[in-house]
Amino acid sequence: MPVQVTTDTFKKEVLESDIPVIVDFWAQWCRPCLMVAPILEEIAEEYEGKVKVAKINVDEEGYLANQYKVSSIPTLYLFEDGEVKTQVIGLMRKEDLIKKLGI
């Protein structure tokens, strides 16, 4: 299951994670975000133990959204060893998302 991440838990859950983390910046009012959610749930299940999926609500976590220059949602980042490896903006098919993220 994807984990909900806040400014307080970001360091531990994302930057210090032992495995790569897909971070999904999303919001309740954004319909493409709602459509990407089930895709990410599937990825979280299929890649369990290999890749973690973290969700950040930009409505509540404006600081993190600003820090990572989120300018359009959904924006997804792949973090590895505390650093951003890839960035994907917008809704796309699961296979395209996996390919673009490079997981």
Next chain:
Amino acid sequence: MHDVIVIGGGPAGASAAIYLQRSKLDVLMIMKDYGTLEKTGHIDNYWGFESTMDGKELSEKGVLQAKRLGVRVKMEEVLDIENDLMGEHKFTVKTDQATYEGKTVLLATGQSKPNLRVKGFKEFTGKGISFCAICDGFIYRNKKIGVVGNKKFMSEELETLSNFTDDITVFTNAHELTVDVDTKVVTDKITEIQGDDVIKKVITENKEYDVDALFIAMGTPSANDFALRMGALIDKNNIVVDDKFMTNIPGLFAAGDCVGGLLQIAKAVSDGAHAALSLNKYVRAL
């Protein structure tokens, strides 16, 4: 509530409406004009016409045929489509004149064309250039926002964005402004978009403007604009549909040029017929 609202009255939309009407469904077709075919003077490769056919004439005949068979047709411009998030089979279609409700929607509005081809446009798409005020407007609370557009579609986006900031500039990109707005308006042609990691400036023929975001709502909304707002998948400028012509949103179908493939009347008519058969099954199973 209508069983099906068909948006677009070209070969895909009108064919679908005809099939749906003959299946005795309650179908409403909304179209703003005759689309691409309106500008196509000579058609010689479509079956059944001994002489060269004029595109507009062919389209008009298709709509008249649909009307003769009982399809209700509204000549209106669709500005927004909303799907119900609570799982109810309901789509709300807002036009420049009224609001309609349908159990399903078929998008058949033709090919979506990129509407601002300037240097930096691709580079800053998703990095400050946005196509959806309701999705991204909130990110730019109290920031400097530019909106590119000249018609009602733009004023709809403007209304959403005005909830987030007072600092909005409308760029008409040298098109005629057909709506009243109470923001700053720049009528120069846009020549370039500049920035670093994110957008910073809109450059026009005569001046530079600082912006934190640029929302695109040029002309009238395309099928992709509707799809984007609802969360339908788009791949390389085409709406993604399954073999039943349904998108990833249950009840939202698409057919004709907006789903890509061969951009020909014959294919659009075929899409329309196939989509109608699927829609018929779908609506009857609800």
